[in-house]
Amino acid sequence: MFDTPSAHLLPSNPGSTTATIGAWRAEQLELRFRWQAQHMRAFITNSVWTFRCPRFGHPLGPVEPYATDLQRRLHRYLRPALQRATCRLVEDGLEAPSRQHDGLEVDSRAPIRVAVVAMGCAKNTVDAEVFLGDLSAKGFQIVSENEPADAIIVNTCTFIDEAKSESISAILEAAARKKSGTRALVVTGCMAQRYADELAKEIPEVDAVIGFAAYNQLAEQIQRLVRKQHRMEKQSTVQVGAVDVPFRPEYRRHRLGASHTAYLRVAEGCDHQCAFCAIPQWRGRFRSKPFDQLVEEAHHLVERQGVRELCLIAEDTNMYGMDRGPETPRLAELLRYFQRELVPRGLVWIRLLYCYPSYFSDDLIAAIAECPAVVRCIDIPLQHASDAVLQRMRRPLMSHTSALLNKLRQRIPNLKLRSTFISGTPGETARDHQQLVRFIQEMRFARAGFFSYSAEERTPMAEMEDQVPPQVQERRRDQLFSLQQTIQEQIAESLIGTEIDILIDRSEGGHLVGRTFMDAPDIDAVAYVLQNDWEPGSLVRARVVSTSGWDLLCVACPLP
Incomplete structure (x- = not known):
């Protein structure tokens, strides 16, 4: 859609509905x-x-x-x-x-x-x-x-x-x-x-x-x-x-997805000048939503609409508050407030999406580690792993990124990471691509999406020479897809025999369908719970008994 939900994300179960989708299409x-x-x-x-x-x-x-x-x-x-x-x-x-x-x-x-x-x-x-x-x-x-x-x-x-x-x-x-x-x-x-x-x-x-x-x-x-x-x-x-549209209350909504999960926009726009991206042209400069307004929306969603999972979003979610002066609450304060005030009122998960690979202050890392409701899977779109490509992209270099990821994993127990990457940007060589392949093999992201480079109007990369042919872009992207598919299957298999919390999304065919903490709504893997005794929005403890691709097959644990 991430954003990079607009990225090509791996389907949750690529083989089960191919024939039906093919005929419909x-x-x-x-x-x-x-x-x-x-x-x-x-x-x-x-x-x-x-x-x-x-x-x-x-x-x-x-x-x-x-x-x-x-x-x-x-x-x-x-x-x-x-x-x-x-x-x-x-x-x-x-x-x-x-x-x-x-x-x-x-x-x-x-x-x-x-x-x-x-x-x-x-x-x-x-x-x-x-x-x-x-x-x-x-x-x-x-x-x-x-x-x-x-x-x-x-x-x-x-x-x-x-x-x-x-x-x-x-x-x-x-x-x-x-x-x-x-x-x-x-x-x-x-x-x-x-x-x-x-x-x-x-x-x-x-x-x-x-x-x-x-x-x-x-x-x-x-x-x-x-x-x-x-x-x-x-x-x-x-x-x-x-x-640069002024903020307005965003809690009176006609929900398009499950009623127990909601996206909460904490900011709008972007101040970065990534060479491949045109989003600032139509979303404007970065601007944080006022803290009091954000808190009011969150209370309304949780207390009046029964939301159990809040997915925090922006172009740069972890930059929240930095544009409003040193006295303005930052993302760390927001997370602590939600943990303190909203978890007792029914909130179970807080999910961080679209975090830029900067702005992870020590205080923010500490807040993530100390707030149990903040899921231990952070979305950080990294885009590439070759310094030559990152420099042309105007993105943070690998020395910064590697240090950040290691720091996050050291300070936040059981942390998983998700990211998105672009293949085939102008000037990307076979060597650059192999660096990205090795990086993904080493980091073993819990979830990742990939898309081919798209030349966007009025962006520096659109005017660069050495544009990579589309067939080369797609071949490299498909290799990354295949690699990540193997990694996610291995992660799923490693969970067999363990117990894990499942947030139930719906009932389907006599069983329940939900998600683990690693899976964002609608775009990632799912977990099937064989019993059908809980309503959507319930957090169920279950034992993983098998896998289907990177989806999980589970049996609910007996209640204590």
């Missing part, structure tokens, strides 16, 4: 691309760019000079994603949806049904849950993304090329539903913030593009779009605003 792709064939013909012909699909042997190529810098940026960075989302064009496509509504009447007394297609990282999830909470409080009916809806919100991600392609595919799929009664298509999220004008121009089925600062106007926009009886062809509404 084949069916859905065929339907999607049949419509996209006609859809692309409908609006690409009026663009200053024309292209034909490489699948049929035709080269891409702009037919007119670029008119503006905006067009140049779209052609280089957004158009490739649009091309990939529609590359399987077929000639017998379905009729493309138009802006003109089919004339169906809308009952003005019925609540407006809104579905959201949620994409991207945990921070995007919080955004979606909060604005859906606003809509619900104002009388809108929130439905699942597969149910009939009057309006569809696609909450997009633009972290890397693959995320852009997936977001555009989701927008096109949502646009196709206008023929079956959906009246409004709204695009939000990072792609809306970053490429608002381009999206409005290039995908005319989009009715509104809404950036972070305008989320408080979503209700008004959707009401206007849905209730209006006859909508003739017009330009999309674009409301974006500044990236």
